[in-house]
Amino acid sequence: MKIENKFMQLLSNRESEVLLLLANGNLNKEIADRLNISLDTVKKHVKKIYQKMQVRNRTEAVCKFIENRIEYSSQESISLIQ
Secondary structure (H helix, E strand, C coil): CCCCCHHHHHCCHHHHHHHHHHHCCCCHHHHHHHHCCCHHHHHHHHHHHHHHHCCCCHHHHHHHHHHHHHHHHHHHHHHHHC
């Protein structure tokens, strides 16, 4: 079962990767190393993620992402049952 998230549709592919790494608890430096990009680039992606998700910080972004993922997963499960 593929889990979609409405925020993934708003974000670029790279921003989506950064968001997933944020949700996994990675620090900006770890994200930069993992994606082979500069720390400044990670910070720019994070800033754009906050703007697009209308949040102020990493915790809000991750919580909103997880809440939406759970909501979508629940709705998908309900539609599969019916």
